[in-house]
Amino acid sequence: MVDFSGDIQIKAPTPEGTEERYGPDWEEPKKEQILTAGYGLRTRANSKIRLLLTNGTLITLSPESQAKILTYFQEPITASDRTFEQTTAEISPSMVKLELSLGEMIVETKKLNKSSSFDIHSPIAVAGIRGTAFRLRADDNGQALDVIRGQVDCQQGRGRVTSVIGGQANTATKGRISDPDDIAADAGAQIEQVCASLGKEVGGRTVSELSKAHNSANSPMDIEIGAEGFEAALRAKIRLPRGEILQQDYDRVGFVDANKRLTSANIKDIRFVQRLRNLTHISLVQQPISDLSPLSTRSDVKEVTLNDLIKVTSIQPLESMTYLERLRLEGDMPALRKAELTLSKLVGLKTLIVQDLS
Secondary structure, eight states, X not given: OOEEESSEEEEOOOOTTSOGGGSOOOBOOXXXXXXXXXXXXXXXXXXXXXXXXXXXXXXXXXXSXXXXXXXXXXXXXXXXXXXXXXXXXXXXXXXXXXXXXXXXXXXXXXXXXXXXXXXXXXXXXXXXXXXXXEEEEEOSSOEEEEEEESEEEEEOTTSOXXXXXXXXXEEEETTEEOOOEEOOTTHHHHHHHHHHHXXXXXXXXXXXXXXXXXXXXXXXXXXXXXXXXXXXXXXXXXXXXXXXXXXXXXXXXXXXXXXXXXXXXXXXXXXXXXXXXXXXXXXXXXXXXXXXXXXXXOTTOOEEEEESOTTOOOOGGGGXXXXXXXXXXXXXXXXXXXXXXXXXXXXXXXXXXXXXXX
């Protein structure tokens, strides 16, 4: 969040497993506060919020508006001293979905990567953006779109796509999207002024600053596996009940805990860890696992806890975990009594705890 003025409020994401009505309350934001997927924003009369997304997009939420960040995924950013003003293309590929349920939003994006997507959902239609500057107004009865640069594609459900290009405008109501027409004479100047003002404000910020904000907003996720397994736990965490889980989602996982005593987890294999490229900690307690070989693909893991894995016959796969710093072996694992050969190869190991290997 770059700045704000007047009476504005934000609402933090509702924790997974909690009904919306029992979620966080609306509250006043802080300047430069980092907002993530799930945050809601609203403005009263004579108020506005200005945002800089880490992919390089500028957003101004106008007075008497309400919006929400539905989805925000972005690939890692390569830090550099290049400024925002010097940047013409998207900082790194991303997938963004916003909701404008009421009011007005003015947006300017950098040229998006071919693999990126940027959609804004209103009560009436979905606007798909491909590197552009535009204004979208919406409420329950209709929406109005003015585009000054680039292209925005409008669609209702599975209906036809209506493309609106720079210098054009269109409207939409339930069941109908109008054909593009010339933009109003004063609309272009108004949108340009808003975009230029925010662009000037953030022009000196560097890609390194955006990288730092991106990393802060995407701290590693802790996944606590329950009775339904790893995928169900991940879907709950990222609020994706169905559809494809993207590699970006797997990359956000830093810690995995499967503990039958606490969560009724009952996983028979751990092949899912092969997709967790940023996994650093894993804890497996009382699981019917016999094969630890998938761990050999995760050399960057720093901490492993194995407890009461009675079917495991060898911890030899741990030999490949060159950055392993802490290893805890506990409980009923009689097959691991002679683990000296493997342990001697863990040259980075700083802490070893071995208790009651019956």
